[in-house]
Amino acid sequence: MVLLYGASGFMGELIAREAARQGLPVTLAGRSESSLAALGAEFGLPHRVFALDNPDAARQALGGHQVLINASGPFHLTAAPLLRHALNAGVHYLDLAGEVEDFRAAQALDLEAVARGVMLMPGVGFGVFPTDSVAVYLHRLLPDAARLTLAFETQGGVSQGTAQTVLYGLARGGVARRGGALIPVPAAWKRRRTDFGSGAKVALFNPWRADLVSAYASTGIPDIDTYSVIPQPLATLMRLDAWWPGLVRSRAVQGLLQRQVAAQGRGPDAAELAAGRTVVYGEAQNREGQRVAARLFGPEAYLFSAQSAVLAARLVLDGQHRPGYRTPAEVFGPDALLGLPGVRRELL
Incomplete structure (x- = not known):
């Protein structure tokens, strides 16, 4: 049971x-x-x-x-x-x-x-299961990989719980994986253009992604970057956090954002769930420059x-x-x- x-x-x-x-x-x-x-x-x-x-x-x-x-x-x-x-x-x-x-x-x-x-x-939901699957798949293809890049794009709405989690992350800062260790970095400190199957899109570095823990545990790859295609205005907040963290993390701004989250609906409606989709992109590279990459396509993130x-x-x-x-x-x-x-x- x-x-x-x-x-x-x-x-x-x-x-x-x-x-x-x-x-x-x-x-x-x-x-x-x-x-x-x-x-x-x-x-x-x-x-x-x-x-x-x-x-x-x-x-x-x-x-x-x-x-x-x-x-x-x-x-x-x-x-x-x-x-x-x-x-x-x-x-x-x-x-x-x-x-x-x-x-x-x-x-x-x-x-x-x-x-x-x-x-x-x-992490048995979209949060990690798909990205972890791509990470392990690539590592099996390239066992001596020294760098792993994971990125994803989602199309669909956002639930209150997800929005609250993002605000919590903004208030605390994030990390990157370098040499096997987690080092503090701001949100959106890097960006990259990634092809999710329909042309290249800009993805921002996401320093809260649990892949920085899970993918390292799954593969042992010492350098890991995580990116997400971020909708506006959240992307603006992430960039502001990188430039002016005291503003985004202030009690006044956090309170305003929490009130906006509380006013939204519980999550995507049935039409949004049916129309949404997700794509995970992964790329692994060893120290000799050999590279493997893959994409995983799936339904809307909550489904x-x-x-x-x-x-x-x-x-x-x-x-x-x-x-x-x-x-x-x-x-x-x-x-x-x-x-x-x-x-x-x-x-x-």
Whole structure:
């Protein structure tokens, strides 16, 4: 059985819908009895109610389950308590986080997870699963790669949870991977033109991407750059952060941005979900100048996340898990996503 926490949120509901469609045994969980009961009645799924600060209730709710999916963002608020609940209950942990800080928190629990026989795998959504798959695929083609570049483009709307996470990252600064170490860098400190299959587009350096942790864990490549095609006005905010970090990170500006996020809808509507698409570009290079590159195409990012999260849970239930902090492609391999609808990969 799988326990899905945050099931009544935008991303959680998408996962619940996909799980019900596939017949995956899922229990819906979260803090709102009324929302969960309504969702459970719609999908024919049981539900459990518990708050993150109630370990006894969490342990009781997790009883009889083998996998916990955390779909409740922002993950810098929810991952720590749910990681602890999963470890205490001996349940494998999955989430949809995509930020450096969230992955380092899971990494810090690696030894305890190994001792308890529990796998901790953040990033089973679009946040990392596709990019990690491209990274491992390229590394297998070029095992002595010394530099890895990952970039992505998404077409579709943005949920409140994603917007809140971006603002949180802007307030804290970011990192790059150099010589195997994480070094502090500002947002958008570099840019590159990348062909995502329909002509070159400008992508900005994204210093919060968890690939800076996950791809290094998966491949050991010492220098990693991460880029994203960023819509306006977020790109402007990222450039401002590079030039004038005190302004973007000030309490007044952060408060204004948070109010704007709170006023937007929960996430993309059905039409946007159906029309959206994603493309991941990856490039690896060794010290002799040999280079390999690939693109991975998929559906809209939130739909992709729902499908990949359900796939990850199913694979874990089928026995594909290893104790400790793990990345998706490390455990499931670089080809696992290719069986999902609309997902394909091309070697350039």
